[in-house]
Amino acid sequence: MIKTFLYPFKFLYKYNSILIQTSLNDIRGRFAGSALGLAWVFLYPILFLGAYSTVYLFIFKIKFPDLGSFEYILFIFSGLLPFIGFTEALGTGTPSVISNSNLIKNTLFPIDLIPVKASLTTQVTSVVGILLLTIILLFMGKLSWYFFLLFPTWILQMMFTTGVIWILSGLNVFFRDLQNIVGLLTFILMMVSPIAYRTDMVPENLQPLLRLNPLYYMITSYQHIFIFKKMPPTEVVVIFIALCFFTFLVGFYFFQKIKEVLIDNV
Numbered sequence: 001m002i003k004t005f006l007y008p009f010k011f012l013y014k015y016n017s018i019l020i021q022t023s024l025n026d027i028r029g030r031f032a033g034s035a036l037g038l039a040w041v042f043l044y045p046i047l048f049l050g051a052y053s054t055v056y057l058f059i060f061k062i063k064f065p066d067l068g069s070f071e072y073i074l075f076i077f078s079g080l081l082p083f084i085g086f087t088e089a090l091g092t093g094t095p096s097v098i099s100n101s102n103l104i105k106n107t108l109f110p111i112d113l114i115p116v117k118a119s120l121t122t123q124v125t126s127v128v129g130i131l132l133l134t135i136i137l138l139f140m141g142k143l144s145w146y147f148f149l150l151f152p153t154w155i156l157q158m159m160f161t162t163g164v165i166w167i168l169s170g171l172n173v174f175f176r177d178l179q180n181i182v183g184l185l186t187f188i189l190m191m192v193s194p195i196a197y198r199t200d201m202v203p204e205n206l207q208p209l210l211r212l213n214p215l216y217y218m219i220t221s222y223q224h225i226f227i228f229k230k231m232p233p234t235e236v237v238v239i240f241i242a243l244c245f246f247t248f249l250v251g252f253y254f255f256q257k258i259k260e261v262l263i264d265n266v
Contacts, residue, residue, distance in 0.1 A: 008252040012116065019113050019120070022103075026121040045084060045129035049077050056196040064198070071227070077133050078226040079195035082218035085126030086161055087186045093118035093165030094172050095179045097262055104263055111259050112252075115165040119158065130154075133226060144229035153221050156244040160214065163244075163251030170258050194219055214243060 012019065053073045056062045064072055096118035103109045130150070137143040172178040193215045194202070202210050210216055217240035224232040231237070 004253075005249065008249060011110075011112065011252075015110060015113055018109065019116060022109075022113070023117050023120040026117060027124055042128055042132070044125050045077075045080065045132070048084065049073070049080060052076055052080060052196065062196065067227075074133065074136065075223060075227045076196045077129070078222045079193070079219045081126050081129045081133065082157055082222050083190065083193060083195060083215060084129065085123050085157065086215060086218065087189065088122040088125060089119045089161045089165060090168070090182055090186060091179075092122045093161075094168045094182045096165070097169045097173055098176075111262065112166075112255055115169045115255070116162050118169070119162045119165050123158070137226060142229070146225050146229055146231060149225050149231070150222075153218075153225065156240060157218050159248040160218075160244040163247035163249070166251030166255040170255050170262060173262050189213070189215055211239075214247075217243065 053076055056076065057069065057072065062072075063069075064075070067075060093115050096114050097104070097111070100114045100117075103114060104111050134143065134147070168178060168182065192210075192213055194210065199207070199210060199216070199220060217236050220236050221232045221240060224230055232240075
């Protein structure tokens with residue numbers, strides 16, 4: 001049991017150098033030839049935040065009594081960061097096995113790393129957004145010691161994301177429509193995730209449905225760490241940790257089971 005639990009982590013550690021190198025190459029290639037280049041890493045979260053904030057501040061006119069307008073924008077930003085990181089990874093990672101057929105035929109590159117590479121390379125925008133939010137809160141004097149919970153929270157988010165992509169990228173080889181369905185799923189997740197509203201604003205009879213959304217646990221954790229400056233609720237922490245480890249392990253062993261078949265079908 002312990003070996004089964006530890007093996008995925010040992011596997012990633014064994015190939016960490018090749019994973020990091022290929023991920024960096026992908027990040028450079030992602031912005032090559034673009035007029036703004038790496039500037040898009042900063043512009044994307046800011047433009048996304050601007051559009052989202054405009055809708056909820058000026059159209060829906062949502063206000064929190066304990067948060068000013070600018071603090072409310074930061075509240076939205078803290079919720080958008082895990083959403084952007086997860087959905088970008090989902091969009092890039094689902095077709096990653098098919099789009100990296102050259103690596104699949106390279107016997108020196110383990111096929112298992114392809115979804116992980118996709119998950120890592122799409123985190124750049126989210127990480128830059130985290131740095132921007134951290135600098136703003138530090139300048140405002142509103143950064144608390146709970147900020148140090150962010151790194152383990154991000155690691156858990158990466159585990160969950162990678163596990164999901166292992167599953168989806170494998171299934172996408174046989175069901176090519178899946179990558180189109182993921183685009184629709186991303187839109188639905190944006191609507192039902194508590195990015196611009198607090199969970200206590202949701203009617204009590206809908207609270208169980210809210211907790212079925214895995215992004216609820218990520219977003220709530222980020223908002224508590226950054227904005228509310230306190231530990232996320234115990235229920236959120238426990239379920240989030242269990243969900244991330246479970247998804248990571250299931251995703252890894254699912255991909256292990258079908259990877260030989262994938263090579264013949266790509």
